[in-house]
Amino acid sequence: MAAEKVGGYTTVPNPGAPEYLQLATFAVSEYNKKNNLSLTLESVFRVDTQVVAGVNYKLFLTARDERRNSNNYAAVVYSQAAPTSLQLTSFDPLLK
Template sequence: MAPKSRSILFLLLSILLVSSINEAGATFFGIWRPINDLKDQVVEQIAKFAVTEHNKEAKTSLEFITVVQGETKLVSGTNYRLVISAKDRGAAQPKNYTAVVWSRPWIKFQQLLTFDEVKV
């Protein structure tokens, strides 16, 4: 490998390493981290997307209520693992569901990976 190519590779790897370090100095690439603001607009949009996609795939009619709990993990994009409160039309009480959504906002990509009812 030519010296110039090695320099570019080293620079790119350094940028990747630095970008995977938070302000406390701990790396968090590939580790689930709690979401502090569950009312954040992006978090709610991801949760609503999960409910909408689940409704399409499962032919259900769940209505989004709120995000109960959430975590993110940096991958090639961001995975959101959310506990979502949603109510089926006609049901007396909402239920909680765990959804995992893979998001890559720079290419406007979202994919619902899992959506399961939380069993109590």
């Protein structure tokens, strides 16, 4: 992971690393459950981290809908101490 500073976001050097793909998969899955959708993760193209009482991961990703249309999204996943303690705090489409 990138060296993190408290308060601000830091961009990580390798957004395609397995741990970020796992977080993005979690984000898409949670978004699908809450919205009764079927988005499929295609890629993660940027990850920013923010140290708080845990870590906020801002994931910039591409996902495909059931009609095979791809869109970019920004999702924030909050992790507190253990990776099993994850919460999707936002999931928003990016403007084209």
